[in-house]
Amino acid sequence: MLHGKSSELLRLHLNEPWDVGYDEYNVYPDVSPLTISLSRTLGISRDNLLVTAGSDQAIDAIVRSVKGTVLVLDPDFPRYVEHAQNAERRVIKIPLSLEESVFPERAIMDAAIDAQLIFLSSVGNPTGYTIPDGFLKEFCRTFPEVFVCVDDCYSEFLGTNTHHWAAQTPNILSIGSISKVGFPGLRVGYAVGGPQSIERIRRFVSPFAIAGHSLLKAEQLLGDPGFSGLVRNRVADQVAARDLLADALHKRQIRFMRPTGNWILARFGEGATWLAEQLKRQHVLVQGQSHPLLREWLRISTPNVSAIRNFIDIVDELMHPTxxxxxxxxxxxxxxxxxxxxxxxxxxxxxxxxxxxxxxxxxxxxxxxxxxxxxxxxxxxxxxxxxxxxxxxxxxxxxxxxxxxxxxxxxxxxxxxxxxxxxxxxxxxxxxxxxxxxxxxxxxxxxxxxxxxxxxxxxxxxxxxxxxxxxxxxxxxxxxxxxxxxxxxxxxxxxxxxxxxxxxxxxxxxxxxxxxxxxxxxxxxx
Structure with a gap:
């Protein structure tokens, strides 16, 4: 008979100081429960899913798992290029027109001959571009050996995503996050793809990358029957704020670009830097753009109608013409x-x-x-x-x-x-x-x-x-x-x-x- 035998789990495999009992702070985090909850929420098998520390870790892992040249649009979310450069990958940048309806389909197809991985966003950040219908399927048929990563982090604002398609298609990966629907501080993201693709990138993701408290909170959110309604309401609030800002900018003859996410990229000309500085003095933070094509633009997040009304009032006061x-x-x-x-x-x-x-x-x-x-x-x-x-x-x-x-x-x-x-x-x-x-x-x-x-x-x-x-x-x-x-x-x-x-x-x-x-x-x- 074993001395002190107990039915409780005795954790002796991870050097954990759990002498006061198990909780999310004194044992290593376990991502399995959240993976199960996320699998149910998305309607996707756990074999097609990898939980990551925000979508940023998913981007990094995908870049490192694919050897070869990375194709991106320019300008687009800068982390695509930054992760590619960190992994010492060659990068091909396809110029993205700032015009509303132009998407460089032909240029992408021409450049893909030399690429092994391409990043595209369902809603481009910061320009708000969207991918034309049918383009992704045409691309995958033409280049079955090129890995395609679709950044679906803002897909809630479109009402559609590529998750199920990615789960069934060998060379497609889709990434998502619960940040954009209202919980960025938890740093919970995920990648969706075929089982082989998921296993390919899993080795570049630490099993303990997300803090236990974040995992527990995310699991509680996903397990709440009202979670989907909460997401819909938060998206609706942000869309209403975005539309209010778009209308205000239009009335003030300030150009803005493709309002498709939870922000607006607006052109304030050479005064953009000055305006951002003055807004900061008024305790309002907006994001200036470092890309050479966008130095006259500011990206303004649209969290809710009240915040945007305050923003409009402050901008009107600042820009009252001297x-x-x-x-x-x-x-x-x-x-x-x-x-x-x-x-x-x-x-x-x-x-x-x-x-x-x-x-x-x-x-x-x-x-x-x-x-x-x-x-x-x-x-x-x-x-x-x-x-x-x-x-x-x-x-x-x-x-x-x-x-x-x-x-x-x-x-x-x-x-x-x-x-x-x-x-x-x-x-x-x-x-x-x-x-x-x-x-x-x-x-x-x-x-x-x-x-x-x-x-x-x-x-x-x-x-x-x-x-x-x-x-x-x-x-x-x-x-x-x-x-x-x-x-x-x-x-x-x-x-x-x-x-x-x-x-x-x-x-x-x-x-x-x-x-x-x-x-x-x-x-x-x-």
Whole structure:
């Protein structure tokens, strides 16, 4: 008779310190119960199913299990490429058009000759593309040796998935997750495929990758008879929020791309980075895009209607125009002499159908007295003097002897409390170039705005379609700032600026003298 014989399971195989009893914290997690629950929920055999630590682990395991070249769309979910590169796989990128209805079927078929694995999404993240009907079956018939991984994580938003097809097709794998239906913190994903395919990727997945508490919670969710209804309601809430945001963007003439998931990718132009920064200051987080084609876009998640209503209100406040265009001239909608107006002003401007981030605004006031008073008021309201006040170039540029007195001006730059910059000038003497400029406008005026860009030539080409023409043959640079001055038919000046040294906010003597010379042909000599 064995001493101390008991009917209880005695776990001595995994070096577990369970002296106080078994629970999800002091024994290694067992994925089997969740696999059974997930199998029932999906209506798929356990032999066709592998539970993973989020869909991300499934992507990694699939890449590592397939030796050879990986084919992806570009842009698409970046983790496909990152996992392929981590596994030292060659990657072929097929350009994905940003146009609504274009899918690169022919290009994919042509490139697949050299591939062993392809990733496609039922809903592309972040562009929202969907796979045309019949394409996957045609691809599999044409390339039976190429493994196809369909990312079905957002399939709940389409009402269909490829899970059952993948379970019956040797070269198809489908991945899913319970993250997108409301439980991302659990980090529970899964892969579906034929038994051989599942065993092929299983060796790259740790049996203990998911924490015991997550497994237990996921099993409870799937075992709840109301789980499917909960998922439907959460998806419906997110779709309602997405549709609300799409309608708001459409009314505001902001372009957005294929609203098919639980987010919207919206184009805010060169002002996208600025807007994301300002939203963060308002405790609102959106996702900027690192892909070169998407640098003017922000991805906005749509969790519920209330959140999106708040987002719309905040964006409207941030993008209330500081500068508008009336009859071809830049105008403010407020008294330029009242300092709080500038500190509260938005740092974006809409030109045509695009939004640009403003680097600085340059205004002219009537005389030295108003110039000094405005600078002082801006500082009292929380601004910081960057340059001046003084007479340019005399008080700024010792060695700029070639500047004629006609180009002199009262000059100062103030960094605003909101982070933008206001450049303030006034005539140095009656009848000088600034004075003549003002006379053509009759009031205190916006001399120019400078919009920040990472590619001056591309931005100039965009603006040329709206009638903005360069004042010089090419951009000018002093090693820190690269600038190009444009004008329209009304001789309003628009500056494009690229700062090569972020944080350096001053303007060199060469920068300012180039502007004054470029401006001269636009100003009457009388």
């Amino acid at each position: 500068i508008g265009i009336k009859q071809g001239l830049f105008k403010t909608g407020f008294d330029v002499h009242y300092a709080p107006n500038w500190h509260n002003a938005a740092r974006a401007a809409r030109i045509g159908d695009k939004i640009y981030g403003i680097d600085h605004i340059a205004i002219t006031v009537k005389d030295r007295s108003r110039h000094e008073n405005l600078v002082m008021d801006l500082v009292q309201e929380g601004g910081t003097i960057v340059e001046g006040p003084g007479i340019w170039p005399n008080d700024f540029c010792e060695h700029l002897d070639e500047v004629k007195p006609d180009l002199s001006m009262n000059f100062a730059t103030v960094k605003l409390r909101s982070g933008g910059m206001l450049v303030i000038s006034a005539p140095a003497v009656t009848g000088d170039q600034i004075d003549r400029w003002r006379r053509t406008r009759a009031e205190d005026v916006v001399h120019h705005i400078a919009i920040r860009t990472d590619d001056i030539s591309d931005t100039a080409a965009e603006l040329s379609e709206l009638g903005w023409k360069p004042l010089t043959k090419a951009p000018v640079t002093d090693g820190n700032l690269e600038q190009w001055f444009l004008h329209n038919e009304q001789n309003q000046i628009l500056e494009l600026i690229r700062r090569h040294r972020p944080g350096v906010e001053t303007f060199s003597c060469g920068n300012i003298s180039e502007l004054r010379r470029a401006e001269k042909p636009l100003v009457s000599s009388s």
